[in-house]
Amino acid sequence: MTWLVTGGAGYIGAHVVRALTEAGIEAVVIDDLSSGHREFVTGGVRFLEGTILDGELVLETLQRHHVEGVIHVAGFKYAGVSVERPLHTYSQNVEGTRVLLAAMQQAGVGRIVFSSSAAVYGNTDRDLVTEDTPKNPTSPYGESKLIGEWLLRDQGVAAGLAHTSLRYFNVVGSGYPDVYDTSPHNLFPLVFDSLVAGRTPRINGDDYPTPDGTNVRDYLHVSDLALAHVAAAQALVEGRPLEPAYNLGSGEGASVRQIMEAMARVTGVDFTPEIAARRPGDPARIVASGELAARDLGWRMRHSLDEMVASAWSARTAAAES
Incomplete structure (x- = not known):
């Protein structure tokens, strides 16, 4: 059994690939390395450098490696930047998904x-987001992801595509010492880069309608996210009925200020964050119920x-240090 992981050289994709391998499932990766790293893909995994916008490459990969399913992680994922680069966001996330689905059908x-x-x-x-909470994305990134879900839905009707979508939240941590978040926009690497460089980390906005004024x-x-992707893939292979989409959430959430306090605790670096302006497109609070994912995918939060x-x-x- 072989699964294609698009974006499998990225922070999240590489964890998904390793989780597949540890579950005894072969993986093949397509990644254009625009934000991924070739060294994140372990030696035994087949890797093709290229974009999912290249339909011929995708089709050839699916056929040559006898792929039976796809975990689609590739995309342009920066909500704030997507406000400034909407056309690029739609090209990568909407057109890329369309090309991928066309190659899969062929x-x-x-x-x-x-x-x-x-x-x-x-x-x-809403205090707790469920899968049927109204969809009202505030950035081109969020819009592009919703359109991606619609594309899967429509291909399910038109071509019998078996699918599910995982709606996840802020992904952090590392399951392996050689795979880590290198995004220039995500909270954890931004704070760590500041601490390593001796700068003071900052919070983007403390005037949100939340208990401490920072995003929740x-x-x-x-690693928990990667396991959910593998569980969903296995469920599709087994033919088990799945919901169109699942939230992967804790049901509780944490504020950016709480994150900063945890970072000071864990790293031993005492600091008081600076306060900067809000980032465009950032909602004040999103905390979700993971009950459906727990029921169907065995989802749970395994890390404090x-x-x-x-x-x-x-x-x-x-x-x-390396």
Whole structure:
């Protein structure tokens, strides 16, 4: 059994690939290395450098490697930047998904797990987001992910595509010392880079309508997220009925200020964060119920907040020393 992982050289994708391998499932990776790293893909995994916008490459990969399903992680994922680069975001996330689905249909590959996002919900006044919470994305990124879900839905009707989408939240931590978040926009690497450089980390906005004024999010460990992707893939192979989409959430969430406090605790670096302006497209609070995913995929949070910070910091410091 072989599964294609798009974006499999990225922070999340590489964890998914390793989780597949550990479950005894062969993986093949397509990644254009725009944000991924070739060294994140272990030696035994077949790797093709290229973009999912290249339909011929995708089709050839599906056919040559006898792929029976796809875990689609590739995409441009920066909500704030997507406000400034909407056309690029739609090209990568919407057109890329369309090209991928067309190649899958031509190759006769009928299963896909889509890495969607909590950004499809946008701002909401609900204390707990469920899968049927109204969708009101506040950024082109969130819109592109919602359109991706629609594409899967429509291919399910038109071509019998078996699919599910995983709507996840802030992904942090590391499951391996050689794989870590290198995003220039995500909270953990931004804070760690500041600490390593002797700068003061900052919070983007402290005037949100939340208890301490900073954004509240679900933070989940990347290894837990990877296991959910593998569980969804296995369920599709077994033909088990799945919901169109699942939230991977804690049901509780944590604020950015709480994250900063955990970082000071774990790293031993005492600091008071600076306050900067809000980032465009950032909702105030998104916390989700993971009940459906727990029921169908065995989803659960296996790491505490301090454990998430500790694993991320360990991988970051190991990278700095190598």
